[in-house]
Amino acid sequence: MKNAIEINNLVKKYDPKFKLGDIDLKIPSGVIVGLIGENGAGKTTLIKSILNILHIDSGNIKIFGKDYKKQESTIKEDIGVVLDDMFLPEILFVKDIDSIMKDVYKNWDSSAYSDYLKDFGINPNKQIKTLSKGMRKKLEIATALSHHAKLLILDEPTSGLDPVVRSEVLDIFLKFISDEDHTILLSTHITSDLEHIADNIIFIDKGKIVLEDTRDGIMDNYGVLKCDIDYFKNIEKEDIISYRKNKYDYNILVKDKEKISKKYKNCIIDKVTLEDLMVLMIKGGE
Amino acid sequence: MLGLIKKDLLMIKGNIKTLAIIFVVFTIMAINGNGNFAFIPAFMSVMIVMSTFSYDEYNKTDGFITSLPNGKKNAVKSKYISTLIIISVSIILTVIMTMIIGISQNSLDFKEILYTTLGCFAAMLILQSVLYPVIYKYGIEKSRIGIFVGVFGISSIAALLMKSDLKIQIPPAIITLLNHYWMIILPIVVVIVLLLSYKISEHLYLKKEF
Numbered sequence: 001m002k003n004a005i006e007i008n009n010l011v012k013k014y015d016p017k018f019k020l021g022d023i024d025l026k027i028p029s030g031v032i033v034g035l036i037g038e039n040g041a042g043k044t045t046l047i048k049s050i051l052n053i054l055h056i057d058s059g060n061i062k063i064f065g066k067d068y069k070k071q072e073s074t075i076k077e078d079i080g081v082v083l084d085d086m087f088l089p090e091i092l093f094v095k096d097i098d099s100i101m102k103d104v105y106k107n108w109d110s111s112a113y114s115d116y117l118k119d120f121g122i123n124p125n126k127q128i129k130t131l132s133k134g135m136r137k138k139l140e141i142a143t144a145l146s147h148h149a150k151l152l153i154l155d156e157p158t159s160g161l162d163p164v165v166r167s168e169v170l171d172i173f174l175k176f177i178s179d180e181d182h183t184i185l186l187s188t189h190i191t192s193d194l195e196h197i198a199d200n201i202i203f204i205d206k207g208k209i210v211l212e213d214t215r216d217g218i219m220d221n222y223g224v225l226k227c228d229i230d231y232f233k234n235i236e237k238e239d240i241i242s243y244r245k246n247k248y249d250y251n252i253l254v255k256d257k258e259k260i261s262k263k264y265k266n267c268i269i270d271k272v273t274l275e276d277l278m279v280l281m282i283k284g285g286e
Numbered sequence: 287m288l289g290l291i292k293k294d295l296l297m298i299k300g301n302i303k304t305l306a307i308i309f310v311v312f313t314i315m316a317i318n319g320n321g322n323f324a325f326i327p328a329f330m331s332v333m334i335v336m337s338t339f340s341y342d343e344y345n346k347t348d349g350f351i352t353s354l355p356n357g358k359k360n361a362v363k364s365k366y367i368s369t370l371i372i373i374s375v376s377i378i379l380t381v382i383m384t385m386i387i388g389i390s391q392n393s394l395d396f397k398e399i400l401y402t403t404l405g406c407f408a409a410m411l412i413l414q415s416v417l418y419p420v421i422y423k424y425g426i427e428k429s430r431i432g433i434f435v436g437v438f439g440i441s442s443i444a445a446l447l448m449k450s451d452l453k454i455q456i457p458p459a460i461i462t463l464l465n466h467y468w469m470i471i472l473p474i475v476v477v478i479v480l481l482l483s484y485k486i487s488e489h490l491y492l493k494k495e496f
Contacts, residue, residue, distance in 0.1 A: 048349075048496075051352075051353045052352075052358075053349060053352045053353055053495070053496055054495050055493075055495060072355075072356075072358075073355040073356045073359075074355075076353065076354060076355040076356075076357070077355045079353070081350075081353045083346075083349060083350060083353065085346055086345070086346040086347065086349035086350040086353075086496070087345055087346075087347065087350050088293065088345065088347055088350060089293075089297055089338075089341035089342055089344070089345045089347050090341070090344075090345055091297055091300060091341050092293070092296055092297060093296075096292075096293075096296045099292060099296070100289045100290075100292050100293045100296070101289060102289070103287075103288040103289030103292060104289035104290070104354050104355065104356075104357075105354075105355060106355075
Protein backbone atom coordinates (compact mmCIF):
# COMPACT_ATOMS: atom_id res chain seq x y z
CA MET A 1 0.00 0.00 0.00
CA LYS A 2 1.25 3.46 -0.89
CA ASN A 3 1.93 5.88 1.93
CA ALA A 4 -0.02 9.11 1.94
CA ILE A 5 2.25 10.59 4.59
CA GLU A 6 5.77 9.51 5.47
CA ILE A 7 7.73 11.24 8.19
CA ASN A 8 11.29 10.49 9.20
CA ASN A 9 13.05 11.91 12.26
CA LEU A 10 10.92 15.02 12.43
CA VAL A 11 12.02 17.49 15.09
CA LYS A 12 10.40 20.85 15.75
CA LYS A 13 11.41 22.92 18.74
CA TYR A 14 9.19 25.80 19.79
CA ASP A 15 10.89 27.26 22.80
CA PRO A 16 13.11 25.67 25.42
CA LYS A 17 9.95 24.15 26.92
CA PHE A 18 8.47 22.30 23.94
CA LYS A 19 9.95 19.91 21.46
CA LEU A 20 8.14 17.72 18.97
CA GLY A 21 10.17 14.70 18.01
CA ASP A 22 11.75 12.53 16.96
CA ILE A 23 8.70 11.57 14.99
CA ASP A 24 8.73 8.64 12.60
CA LEU A 25 5.39 7.97 11.03
CA LYS A 26 3.89 6.26 8.04
CA ILE A 27 0.25 6.79 7.18
CA PRO A 28 -0.97 4.49 4.42
CA SER A 29 -3.48 5.65 1.81
CA GLY A 30 -7.09 4.74 2.34
CA VAL A 31 -7.37 5.05 6.10
CA ILE A 32 -8.69 7.46 8.69
CA VAL A 33 -6.04 8.20 11.23
CA GLY A 34 -6.97 9.82 14.51
CA LEU A 35 -4.42 11.92 16.31
CA ILE A 36 -5.13 12.15 20.02
CA GLY A 37 -3.43 13.81 22.94
CA GLU A 38 -4.11 16.47 25.51
CA ASN A 39 -3.95 20.20 24.76
CA GLY A 40 -0.40 21.25 24.12
CA ALA A 41 0.78 17.69 23.44
CA GLY A 42 1.92 18.61 19.92
CA LYS A 43 -1.01 17.61 17.70
CA THR A 44 -1.31 20.97 15.97
CA THR A 45 2.46 21.31 15.69
CA LEU A 46 2.60 17.93 13.97
CA ILE A 47 -0.23 18.87 11.62
CA LYS A 48 1.30 22.23 10.77
CA SER A 49 4.64 20.53 10.16
CA ILE A 50 2.97 18.06 7.81
CA LEU A 51 1.43 21.01 5.96
CA ASN A 52 4.80 22.78 5.81
CA ILE A 53 3.30 25.79 7.57
CA LEU A 54 6.01 25.57 10.23
CA HIS A 55 9.74 25.43 9.58
CA ILE A 56 10.85 22.11 10.97
CA ASP A 57 14.25 21.89 12.64
CA SER A 58 15.19 18.57 11.09
CA GLY A 59 13.74 15.52 9.46
CA ASN A 60 11.97 14.72 6.29
CA ILE A 61 8.31 14.75 5.31
CA LYS A 62 6.92 13.20 2.17
CA ILE A 63 3.33 13.41 1.01
CA PHE A 64 2.29 10.87 -1.65
CA GLY A 65 6.03 10.17 -1.96
CA LYS A 66 6.70 13.78 -2.96
CA ASP A 67 9.02 16.20 -1.27
CA TYR A 68 7.93 19.69 -0.21
CA LYS A 69 11.22 21.21 -1.28
CA LYS A 70 10.55 20.36 -4.90
CA GLN A 71 6.81 19.95 -5.28
CA GLU A 72 5.08 22.01 -2.62
CA SER A 73 2.25 23.33 -4.77
CA THR A 74 1.61 19.95 -6.46
CA ILE A 75 1.35 18.35 -3.04
CA LYS A 76 -1.01 21.01 -1.72
CA GLU A 77 -3.32 20.69 -4.73
CA ASP A 78 -4.20 17.26 -3.34
CA ILE A 79 -4.67 18.25 0.30
CA GLY A 80 -7.83 19.65 1.87
CA VAL A 81 -7.35 21.37 5.20
CA VAL A 82 -9.44 22.42 8.14
CA LEU A 83 -7.29 24.18 10.69
CA ASP A 84 -8.49 24.71 14.24
CA ASP A 85 -8.93 28.48 14.18
CA MET A 86 -7.44 29.55 10.88
CA PHE A 87 -9.61 30.40 7.93
CA LEU A 88 -10.42 33.12 5.42
CA PRO A 89 -11.40 36.49 6.92
CA GLU A 90 -14.91 36.44 8.34
CA ILE A 91 -15.75 39.73 6.60
CA LEU A 92 -16.00 37.75 3.34
CA PHE A 93 -19.24 36.23 2.10
CA VAL A 94 -19.77 32.50 1.67
CA LYS A 95 -20.05 32.89 -2.11
CA ASP A 96 -16.75 34.84 -2.20
CA ILE A 97 -14.91 31.65 -1.24
CA ASP A 98 -15.92 30.10 -4.55
CA SER A 99 -14.61 33.00 -6.56
CA ILE A 100 -11.34 33.06 -4.58
CA MET A 101 -10.71 29.32 -4.54
CA LYS A 102 -11.28 28.74 -8.22
CA ASP A 103 -8.13 30.77 -8.75
CA VAL A 104 -6.25 28.96 -6.00
CA TYR A 105 -6.88 25.27 -6.75
CA LYS A 106 -6.58 23.91 -10.29
CA ASN A 107 -9.26 21.34 -9.52
CA TRP A 108 -11.68 23.61 -7.68
CA ASP A 109 -15.20 22.46 -8.43
CA SER A 110 -17.73 25.28 -8.08
CA SER A 111 -20.70 22.97 -8.49
CA ALA A 112 -19.36 20.59 -5.81
CA TYR A 113 -18.96 23.60 -3.51
CA SER A 114 -22.49 24.79 -4.10
CA ASP A 115 -23.78 21.23 -3.59
CA TYR A 116 -22.02 21.03 -0.23
CA LEU A 117 -23.48 24.40 0.76
CA LYS A 118 -26.92 23.12 -0.15
CA ASP A 119 -26.38 19.86 1.77
CA PHE A 120 -25.15 21.74 4.83
CA GLY A 121 -27.88 24.36 4.61
CA ILE A 122 -25.45 27.25 4.30
CA ASN A 123 -26.74 30.37 2.56
CA PRO A 124 -24.13 31.55 0.03
CA ASN A 125 -25.22 35.16 0.43
CA LYS A 126 -24.34 35.27 4.10
CA GLN A 127 -21.26 36.83 5.55
CA ILE A 128 -18.99 34.29 7.23
CA LYS A 129 -19.11 36.15 10.53
CA THR A 130 -22.89 35.77 10.74
CA LEU A 131 -22.66 31.95 10.67
CA SER A 132 -22.93 29.93 13.85
CA LYS A 133 -19.89 27.99 15.01
CA GLY A 134 -21.22 24.72 13.61
CA MET A 135 -22.13 26.26 10.25
CA ARG A 136 -18.73 27.86 10.04
CA LYS A 137 -16.99 24.55 10.64
CA LYS A 138 -19.16 22.97 7.97
CA LEU A 139 -18.20 25.80 5.62
CA GLU A 140 -14.54 25.10 6.30
CA ILE A 141 -15.13 21.43 5.59
CA ALA A 142 -17.03 22.26 2.37
CA THR A 143 -14.07 24.42 1.32
CA ALA A 144 -11.64 21.61 2.10
CA LEU A 145 -13.65 19.08 0.09
CA SER A 146 -14.45 21.07 -3.04
CA HIS A 147 -11.21 20.62 -4.96
CA HIS A 148 -11.26 16.81 -5.00
CA ALA A 149 -8.44 16.42 -2.51
CA LYS A 150 -6.99 12.97 -1.87
CA LEU A 151 -5.82 13.75 1.64
CA LEU A 152 -7.78 15.59 4.28
CA ILE A 153 -5.85 17.06 7.16
CA LEU A 154 -8.17 18.24 9.87
CA ASP A 155 -7.20 19.89 13.12
CA GLU A 156 -10.03 19.66 15.66
CA PRO A 157 -12.78 19.66 13.01
CA THR A 158 -15.46 18.70 15.52
CA SER A 159 -14.54 20.85 18.49
CA GLY A 160 -17.31 23.13 19.65
CA LEU A 161 -19.96 21.30 17.62
CA ASP A 162 -23.08 19.81 19.12
CA PRO A 163 -23.55 16.01 18.88
CA VAL A 164 -25.98 16.22 15.94
CA VAL A 165 -23.69 18.36 13.80
CA ARG A 166 -20.72 16.27 14.89
CA SER A 167 -22.32 13.09 13.65
CA GLU A 168 -23.21 14.81 10.36
CA VAL A 169 -19.61 15.88 9.96
CA LEU A 170 -18.33 12.39 10.74
CA ASP A 171 -20.67 11.00 8.09
CA ILE A 172 -19.13 13.38 5.57
CA PHE A 173 -15.71 12.00 6.44
CA LEU A 174 -16.91 8.42 6.07
CA LYS A 175 -18.33 9.27 2.66
CA PHE A 176 -15.03 10.83 1.65
CA ILE A 177 -13.03 7.80 2.76
CA SER A 178 -15.23 5.40 0.78
CA ASP A 179 -12.91 6.14 -2.15
CA GLU A 180 -9.96 3.90 -1.33
CA ASP A 181 -7.40 6.42 -2.55
CA HIS A 182 -8.55 8.91 0.03
CA THR A 183 -6.90 9.42 3.40
CA ILE A 184 -7.84 11.43 6.46
CA LEU A 185 -5.61 12.60 9.27
CA LEU A 186 -7.71 14.09 11.99
CA SER A 187 -6.76 15.47 15.35
CA THR A 188 -9.24 15.72 18.15
CA HIS A 189 -9.62 15.53 21.86
CA ILE A 190 -13.17 14.25 21.46
CA THR A 191 -11.94 10.69 21.45
CA SER A 192 -15.38 9.10 21.14
CA ASP A 193 -15.55 10.44 17.56
CA LEU A 194 -12.54 8.35 16.67
CA GLU A 195 -14.02 5.21 18.17
CA HIS A 196 -16.66 5.51 15.46
CA ILE A 197 -14.60 6.29 12.43
CA ALA A 198 -10.83 5.93 12.85
CA ASP A 199 -8.90 2.96 11.46
CA ASN A 200 -5.66 3.88 13.18
CA ILE A 201 -4.88 5.86 16.29
CA ILE A 202 -1.79 7.89 17.03
CA PHE A 203 -1.40 9.09 20.57
CA ILE A 204 0.92 12.00 21.20
CA ASP A 205 2.11 13.11 24.59
CA LYS A 206 4.67 15.82 25.36
CA GLY A 207 5.74 15.97 21.72
CA LYS A 208 6.33 12.24 21.33
CA ILE A 209 4.29 9.42 19.83
CA VAL A 210 3.53 7.17 22.78
CA LEU A 211 1.17 4.80 21.01
CA GLU A 212 0.46 3.94 17.41
CA ASP A 213 -1.91 1.11 16.60
CA THR A 214 -5.10 0.22 14.79
CA ARG A 215 -8.29 1.14 16.60
CA ASP A 216 -9.31 -2.52 16.78
CA GLY A 217 -5.85 -3.45 18.01
CA ILE A 218 -6.21 -1.01 20.87
CA MET A 219 -9.80 -1.97 21.68
CA ASP A 220 -9.02 -5.72 21.58
CA ASN A 221 -5.72 -5.62 23.39
CA TYR A 222 -6.02 -3.01 26.06
CA GLY A 223 -8.34 -3.16 29.02
CA VAL A 224 -9.03 -1.48 32.34
CA LEU A 225 -8.69 -3.82 35.25
CA LYS A 226 -10.70 -2.79 38.29
CA CYS A 227 -9.83 -3.98 41.74
CA ASP A 228 -9.59 -2.93 45.37
CA ILE A 229 -6.47 -1.92 47.20
CA ASP A 230 -5.69 -5.39 48.61
CA TYR A 231 -5.92 -7.04 45.24
CA PHE A 232 -3.85 -4.23 43.71
CA LYS A 233 -0.90 -5.24 45.89
CA ASN A 234 -0.94 -8.70 44.31
CA ILE A 235 -0.69 -7.47 40.77
CA GLU A 236 2.75 -7.78 39.26
CA LYS A 237 4.35 -4.50 38.26
CA GLU A 238 5.13 -5.65 34.76
CA ASP A 239 1.43 -6.17 34.06
CA ILE A 240 0.62 -2.56 34.88
CA ILE A 241 1.00 0.02 32.13
CA SER A 242 -0.38 2.71 34.37
CA TYR A 243 -3.00 3.00 37.08
CA ARG A 244 -5.24 5.46 38.80
CA LYS A 245 -6.41 5.35 42.37
CA ASN A 246 -10.07 6.19 42.84
CA LYS A 247 -11.92 6.62 46.10
CA TYR A 248 -12.75 2.94 46.55
CA ASP A 249 -10.88 1.09 43.85
CA TYR A 250 -8.01 1.09 41.41
CA ASN A 251 -8.22 1.41 37.62
CA ILE A 252 -5.31 -0.27 35.97
CA LEU A 253 -4.49 -0.03 32.30
CA VAL A 254 -3.38 -3.43 31.04
CA LYS A 255 -2.27 -4.82 27.72
CA ASP A 256 -3.02 -8.28 26.39
CA LYS A 257 -6.25 -8.45 28.33
CA GLU A 258 -7.00 -12.11 27.49
CA LYS A 259 -3.81 -13.21 29.18
CA ILE A 260 -4.33 -10.84 32.09
CA SER A 261 -7.91 -12.02 32.68
CA LYS A 262 -6.67 -15.59 32.92
CA LYS A 263 -3.94 -14.56 35.32
CA TYR A 264 -6.11 -12.47 37.62
CA LYS A 265 -9.37 -14.39 37.68
CA ASN A 266 -11.19 -12.58 40.46
CA CYS A 267 -11.40 -9.17 38.95
CA ILE A 268 -13.21 -7.45 36.16
CA ILE A 269 -11.49 -6.19 33.04
CA ASP A 270 -13.49 -3.53 31.24
CA LYS A 271 -13.21 -2.60 27.60
CA VAL A 272 -10.94 0.36 27.20
CA THR A 273 -12.16 3.57 25.66
CA LEU A 274 -9.74 5.96 24.03
CA GLU A 275 -10.56 8.41 26.77
CA ASP A 276 -9.59 5.89 29.50
CA LEU A 277 -6.42 5.17 27.61
CA MET A 278 -5.54 8.83 27.32
CA VAL A 279 -6.34 9.74 30.88
CA LEU A 280 -4.62 6.69 32.35
CA MET A 281 -1.52 7.07 30.25
CA ILE A 282 -1.17 10.80 30.88
CA LYS A 283 -2.36 11.12 34.45
CA GLY A 284 -1.86 7.64 35.81
CA GLY A 285 1.06 6.38 37.84
CA GLU A 286 3.29 3.52 36.80
CA MET B 287 -2.14 34.46 -7.01
CA LEU B 288 -5.28 35.88 -8.63
CA GLY B 289 -7.31 34.16 -5.91
CA LEU B 290 -5.46 35.97 -3.13
CA ILE B 291 -5.75 39.34 -4.92
CA LYS B 292 -9.47 38.69 -5.24
CA LYS B 293 -9.61 37.92 -1.54
CA ASP B 294 -8.23 41.36 -0.66
CA LEU B 295 -10.45 43.16 -3.15
CA LEU B 296 -13.57 41.31 -1.98
CA MET B 297 -12.68 42.18 1.61
CA ILE B 298 -12.74 45.90 0.93
CA LYS B 299 -15.87 45.69 -1.18
CA GLY B 300 -17.84 46.45 1.98
CA ASN B 301 -15.88 49.67 2.47
CA ILE B 302 -16.69 51.14 -0.92
CA LYS B 303 -19.73 53.03 0.37
CA THR B 304 -17.71 54.69 3.12
CA LEU B 305 -15.00 55.54 0.63
CA ALA B 306 -17.53 57.06 -1.76
CA ILE B 307 -18.99 59.26 0.97
CA ILE B 308 -15.56 60.47 2.06
CA PHE B 309 -14.67 61.12 -1.57
CA VAL B 310 -17.77 63.24 -2.15
CA VAL B 311 -17.31 65.17 1.13
CA PHE B 312 -13.72 66.04 0.34
CA THR B 313 -14.54 67.01 -3.24
CA ILE B 314 -17.17 69.46 -2.00
CA MET B 315 -14.74 70.80 0.60
CA ALA B 316 -12.08 71.23 -2.05
CA ILE B 317 -14.43 73.04 -4.43
CA ASN B 318 -15.52 75.49 -1.76
CA GLY B 319 -12.20 76.03 -0.10
CA ASN B 320 -8.64 76.61 -1.16
CA GLY B 321 -7.07 73.57 0.45
CA ASN B 322 -5.65 70.83 -1.65
CA PHE B 323 -7.41 67.60 -0.80
CA ALA B 324 -6.23 65.65 -3.78
CA PHE B 325 -4.23 63.22 -1.71
CA ILE B 326 -7.21 62.20 0.44
CA PRO B 327 -8.66 59.37 -1.70
CA ALA B 328 -5.19 57.93 -2.24
CA PHE B 329 -4.36 58.12 1.44
CA MET B 330 -7.70 56.55 2.32
CA SER B 331 -7.02 53.72 -0.08
CA VAL B 332 -3.77 52.83 1.68
CA MET B 333 -5.58 52.92 5.02
CA ILE B 334 -8.34 50.67 3.67
CA VAL B 335 -5.94 48.11 2.29
CA MET B 336 -4.24 48.16 5.66
CA SER B 337 -7.52 47.17 7.24
CA THR B 338 -7.30 43.88 5.30
CA PHE B 339 -4.20 43.08 7.37
CA SER B 340 -6.34 43.43 10.50
CA TYR B 341 -8.96 41.00 9.23
CA ASP B 342 -6.25 38.58 8.13
CA GLU B 343 -4.62 38.74 11.51
CA TYR B 344 -7.89 38.39 13.42
CA ASN B 345 -8.88 35.22 11.54
CA LYS B 346 -5.31 33.93 11.34
CA THR B 347 -5.77 33.84 7.59
CA ASP B 348 -2.06 33.68 6.85
CA GLY B 349 -1.89 30.25 8.46
CA PHE B 350 -4.69 29.12 6.16
CA ILE B 351 -3.12 30.78 3.11
CA THR B 352 0.21 29.05 3.67
CA SER B 353 -1.61 25.71 3.53
CA LEU B 354 -2.86 26.47 -0.01
CA PRO B 355 -0.97 25.70 -3.23
CA ASN B 356 1.50 28.54 -3.86
CA GLY B 357 0.01 30.34 -0.88
CA LYS B 358 3.28 31.03 0.88
CA LYS B 359 4.94 32.12 -2.35
CA ASN B 360 2.17 34.47 -3.44
CA ALA B 361 0.85 35.93 -0.19
CA VAL B 362 3.08 39.00 -0.11
CA LYS B 363 3.10 39.51 -3.88
CA SER B 364 -0.68 39.51 -4.04
CA LYS B 365 -0.93 41.96 -1.12
CA TYR B 366 1.40 44.39 -2.92
CA ILE B 367 -0.51 44.00 -6.18
CA SER B 368 -3.94 44.45 -4.64
CA THR B 369 -2.65 47.59 -2.91
CA LEU B 370 -1.33 48.87 -6.25
CA ILE B 371 -4.74 48.25 -7.80
CA ILE B 372 -6.54 50.14 -5.05
CA ILE B 373 -4.07 53.04 -5.13
CA SER B 374 -4.40 53.24 -8.92
CA VAL B 375 -8.19 53.34 -8.73
CA SER B 376 -8.02 56.08 -6.13
CA ILE B 377 -5.55 58.02 -8.28
CA ILE B 378 -8.02 57.91 -11.14
CA LEU B 379 -10.60 59.28 -8.71
CA THR B 380 -8.11 61.98 -7.75
CA VAL B 381 -7.76 62.98 -11.41
CA ILE B 382 -11.52 63.20 -11.77
CA MET B 383 -11.73 65.21 -8.56
CA THR B 384 -9.04 67.70 -9.55
CA MET B 385 -10.71 68.10 -12.93
CA ILE B 386 -14.08 68.80 -11.30
CA ILE B 387 -12.43 71.35 -9.02
CA GLY B 388 -10.62 72.89 -12.01
CA ILE B 389 -13.80 73.19 -14.05
CA SER B 390 -15.81 74.59 -11.13
CA GLN B 391 -13.20 77.24 -10.51
CA ASN B 392 -12.54 77.88 -14.21
CA SER B 393 -8.93 77.06 -13.75
CA LEU B 394 -8.43 73.71 -15.41
CA ASP B 395 -4.70 73.19 -15.54
CA PHE B 396 -3.63 69.87 -17.00
CA LYS B 397 -0.03 70.35 -16.01
CA GLU B 398 -1.04 70.80 -12.38
CA ILE B 399 -3.32 67.79 -12.53
CA LEU B 400 -0.48 65.71 -13.89
CA TYR B 401 1.87 66.91 -11.15
CA THR B 402 -0.67 66.38 -8.38
CA THR B 403 -1.47 62.90 -9.64
CA LEU B 404 2.13 61.83 -9.99
CA GLY B 405 2.95 63.34 -6.61
CA CYS B 406 0.10 61.50 -4.91
CA PHE B 407 0.91 58.25 -6.61
CA ALA B 408 4.57 58.44 -5.63
CA ALA B 409 3.77 59.47 -2.05
CA MET B 410 1.32 56.58 -1.53
CA LEU B 411 3.68 54.01 -3.02
CA ILE B 412 6.46 55.24 -0.75
CA LEU B 413 4.04 55.11 2.20
CA GLN B 414 3.12 51.53 1.29
CA SER B 415 6.79 50.64 0.85
CA VAL B 416 7.65 51.88 4.32
CA LEU B 417 4.60 50.47 6.11
CA TYR B 418 4.37 46.93 4.73
CA PRO B 419 7.70 45.57 5.94
CA VAL B 420 6.88 46.97 9.39
CA ILE B 421 3.48 45.22 9.30
CA TYR B 422 5.00 41.95 8.12
CA LYS B 423 7.60 42.15 10.84
CA TYR B 424 5.45 43.13 13.82
CA GLY B 425 1.86 42.35 12.75
CA ILE B 426 -0.76 45.02 12.14
CA GLU B 427 -1.92 45.36 15.75
CA LYS B 428 1.53 46.07 17.09
CA SER B 429 2.46 48.18 14.07
CA ARG B 430 -0.55 50.46 14.17
CA ILE B 431 0.71 52.78 16.93
CA GLY B 432 4.16 52.83 15.40
CA ILE B 433 2.68 53.64 12.01
CA PHE B 434 0.71 56.62 13.30
CA VAL B 435 3.60 57.93 15.35
CA GLY B 436 5.86 57.45 12.32
CA VAL B 437 3.57 59.08 9.76
CA PHE B 438 2.71 62.08 11.94
CA GLY B 439 6.23 62.34 13.30
CA ILE B 440 7.78 62.48 9.86
CA SER B 441 5.22 64.96 8.53
CA SER B 442 5.61 67.18 11.61
CA ILE B 443 9.38 67.20 11.32
CA ALA B 444 9.07 67.93 7.60
CA ALA B 445 6.66 70.80 8.31
CA LEU B 446 8.95 72.22 11.00
CA LEU B 447 11.96 72.01 8.72
CA MET B 448 10.10 73.80 5.96
CA LYS B 449 8.98 76.60 8.29
CA SER B 450 12.28 77.06 10.06
CA ASP B 451 15.06 79.16 8.64
CA LEU B 452 17.24 76.15 8.52
CA LYS B 453 18.66 76.12 5.06
CA ILE B 454 19.79 72.72 3.96
CA GLN B 455 22.74 73.06 1.68
CA ILE B 456 21.97 71.16 -1.47
CA PRO B 457 24.50 71.57 -4.29
CA PRO B 458 22.93 73.65 -7.12
CA ALA B 459 23.83 70.95 -9.62
CA ILE B 460 21.51 68.47 -7.90
CA ILE B 461 18.70 71.01 -7.75
CA THR B 462 19.05 71.69 -11.47
CA LEU B 463 19.11 67.98 -12.16
CA LEU B 464 15.96 67.42 -10.07
CA ASN B 465 14.20 70.37 -11.69
CA HIS B 466 14.81 69.07 -15.16
CA TYR B 467 14.56 65.34 -14.78
CA TRP B 468 12.26 64.70 -11.80
CA MET B 469 9.70 63.04 -14.04
CA ILE B 470 12.25 60.38 -14.82
CA ILE B 471 14.03 60.28 -11.46
CA LEU B 472 10.89 60.07 -9.31
CA PRO B 473 9.40 56.94 -10.96
CA ILE B 474 12.77 55.20 -10.90
CA VAL B 475 13.24 55.97 -7.20
CA VAL B 476 9.69 54.86 -6.41
CA VAL B 477 10.04 51.59 -8.30
CA ILE B 478 13.36 50.81 -6.60
CA VAL B 479 11.94 51.60 -3.14
CA LEU B 480 8.83 49.51 -3.85
CA LEU B 481 10.82 46.51 -5.09
CA LEU B 482 13.17 46.72 -2.16
CA SER B 483 10.23 46.90 0.23
CA TYR B 484 8.59 43.91 -1.46
CA LYS B 485 11.76 41.85 -1.16
CA ILE B 486 12.11 42.71 2.53
CA SER B 487 8.44 41.89 3.22
CA GLU B 488 8.67 38.59 1.37
CA HIS B 489 11.80 37.65 3.28
CA LEU B 490 10.09 38.46 6.58
CA TYR B 491 6.96 36.50 5.59
CA LEU B 492 8.85 33.39 4.58
CA LYS B 493 10.68 33.41 7.90
CA LYS B 494 7.44 33.74 9.85
CA GLU B 495 5.50 30.86 11.36
CA PHE B 496 1.74 30.85 11.68
